[in-house]
Amino acid sequence: MAAAAASGAASGAATAATGEAGAPQKGKRKLLLLAAPAALAAIVAGLWFSGVLPALLGHGRKAPAAEVHPADQPATPVAVKPPTFVDLPEIIANLNGGRHAAYVKLHARLELGKPEDQAAVTAAMPRLLDLFQTYLREMRPEELRGSAGTWRLREELIARANIAASPARIVDVLFTEMLIQ
Numbered sequence: 001m002a003a004a005a006a007s008g009a010a011s012g013a014a015t016a017a018t019g020e021a022g023a024p025q026k027g028k029r030k031l032l033l034l035a036a037p038a039a040l041a042a043i044v045a046g047l048w049f050s051g052v053l054p055a056l057l058g059h060g061r062k063a064p065a066a067e068v069h070p071a072d073q074p075a076t077p078v079a080v081k082p083p084t085f086v087d088l089p090e091i092i093a094n095l096n097g098g099r100h101a102a103y104v105k106l107h108a109r110l111e112l113g114k115p116e117d118q119a120a121v122t123a124a125m126p127r128l129l130d131l132f133q134t135y136l137r138e139m140r141p142e143e144l145r146g147s148a149g150t151w152r153l154r155e156e157l158i159a160r161a162n163i164a165a166s167p168a169r170i171v172d173v174l175f176t177e178m179l180i181q
Helices: 002-050 052-057 115-123 125-138 146-164
Strands: 084-087 091-095 102-112 170-180
Touching: 002 052, 084 115, 091 125, 102 115, 102 125, 115 125, 125 146, 146 170
Parallel strands: none
Antiparallel strands: 084 102, 091 102, 102 170
16 A cells, blocks of 8 residues: 555656646747747848848849950049039027027038039028028027037938929038037
């Protein structure tokens, strides 16, 4: 009887051990089933963005018309057009500073997309200056601090310049002088 009780206790302990051991096995399987596709996706994305996978798949490759060595081709100079700039007059605007008066003094140049746009930009200069002044008056001095503030100001002025000189295309606004007091 004691032997039967001992064997029953041993079988109960064995089932308890397999039950406890079975639970971590299921959890590991689920983790493996979830982690494997994520790891595969990360590997594929890494190969794609590094350029290995597109090269293997033939993306971006043009069909060669004829194999010509670069040394066999005659040297043709590429005509690079110099950029066209339009100077803006000095802009002085008071900033939205609260109790203390704050001012910004700005000298800038507009870089144009084509030299033919210079006449359109010159004709739209009053509208450009009005949009720039209006925008600057709403800015706070804290917004112009640092390179991030200057970058945001440049992006906003480019957008406003493209609106004001609509058929013309403004590529960049270059600050020659910017003082904040």
